Amino acid sequence: MGGTEHLTVRREGATLVLTLNRPQAKNALSLAMLVGLYDGWQEADEDDSVRSVVLTGAGGSFCAGMDLKALAGEGMQGEQYRDRLKADPDLHWKAMLRHHRPRKPVIAAVEGYCVAGGTEMLQGTDIRVAGDSATFGLFEVRRGLFPIGGSTVRLQRQIPRTHALEMLLTGRPYSAREAADIGLVGHVVPDGTALHKALEIAERVNSCAPLAVEAVKASVYETAELTETDGLAAELARGWPVFDTADAKEGARAFAEKRPPRYRRA
Numbered sequence: 327m328g329g330t331e332h333l334t335v336r337r338e339g340a341t342l343v344l345t346l347n348r349p350q351a352k353n354a355l356s357l358a359m360l361v362g363l364y365d366g367w368q369e370a371d372e373d374d375s376v377r378s379v380v381l382t383g384a385g386g387s388f389c390a391g392m393d394l395k396a397l398a399g400e401g402m403q404g405e406q407y408r409d410r411l412k413a414d415p416d417l418h419w420k421a422m423l424r425h426h427r428p429r430k431p432v433i434a435a436v437e438g439y440c441v442a443g444g445t446e447m448l449q450g451t452d453i454r455v456a457g458d459s460a461t462f463g464l465f466e467v468r469r470g471l472f473p474i475g476g477s478t479v480r481l482q483r484q485i486p487r488t489h490a491l492e493m494l495l496t497g498r499p500y501s502a503r504e505a506a507d508i509g510l511v512g513h514v515v516p517d518g519t520a521l522h523k524a525l526e527i528a529e530r531v532n533s534c535a536p537l538a539v540e541a542v543k544a545s546v547y548e549t550a551e552l553t554e555t556d557g558l559a560a561e562l563a564r565g566w567p568v569f570d571t572a573d574a575k576e577g578a579r580a581f582a583e584k585r586p587p588r589y590r591r592a
Contacts, residue, residue, distance in 0.1 A: 328369055330407075333362025334384070335369070338525055340377040340532040342370050342430075349385020352439050354393035355422075357407035363421035364410075371429045374591055377536050378528040379428060381451060382435035382521050388460070391442025423450020424476045427547060429540050431531050435524035436460045437517065441499070446475030449484060452543065453527055454511040456502040457520045462510060468497035483550065485509045535573040535589045541565065 329335040334345045344366040346353035353359075370379045383389055411417050420426040422443065427450070434451040441463045448454060448462075456462075464481075466473045473494065481490040489508040493500065505511045515523045531539060545564040549557035568574060572592040580587035 328362065328365040330358040330362035332356050332359040333366065335362070335366055338380070339529065340375060341380055341525060341528040342366065342376045343380045343382065346383040346389055349387065351393055352387040352390035353383040353385070354390045355443055356393050357404055357411065360418045360421040361407045361410050364417050367420065367426055367428050376430055377532040377539070378430055379432045380435055380521070380524045380528055381432060382524065383437065387438035388434070388436040388440035389444030389447060390439045391444055422447045422475055431539065431543055433524045433528055435520040436511070437520050441465055442473075443475055446473060446477050448510075449476060449480045455513040455515060455520045455523045455527070456505060456511045457517040458502055458514055459517050460502040460505070460520075461499050462502070462505045463497065463499040464493055465497045467495060535577055535587070536591050537571050537573055538568050541568050
């Protein structure tokens, strides 16, 4: 199990839980956190026993965006992380899910602040749960900056464009209820229970056939920008092989025998 001083990694059954862990800084992104996230996504992709990932934050916050001071890697403790970034200059974008899409479903469990880089990283997740007091927003224009983590491209594809532009151009904060109303998050739950709800959803995902789950996720993203004709063709290319798997036969057999299926990723 990996992790760094600012990112903890643990298993909850078949779910890998990645926890941003700089609560004193509202989990603002540091070099150590970015390296830990990158390694966490790699672990999830490479370990077939992992069927889903939950991304959350410690101390009542999700992520308050970039910590420029920490990203400078002050002192000797930052050397190992700077070396990793030099070896792969794209590492930070992969860590933030701008340039990497995990194979397994990623569920975000948001409490407290999820702003700036936090809201940008959120857009790389698949299913999103927020505590009632969570706060979202892209504040960059208020500070003379640009939301370069992907928001001018992704946000309008995930929520109606009028809402995307309002969020991007006003830089105002959004409550969890507002975020749900515009479709940025799917669930709003009592404060302190977002992780519990995310793990509940993850367990439902984990109970399904992993090859089917991964193929469905891949198809959704692959076909998002295609014409309907091209998308349907791509769906067939992804979907038909699933029917030939041993897991597909096991699903039918378990249904007929009225028992839980035993999927083996085969």
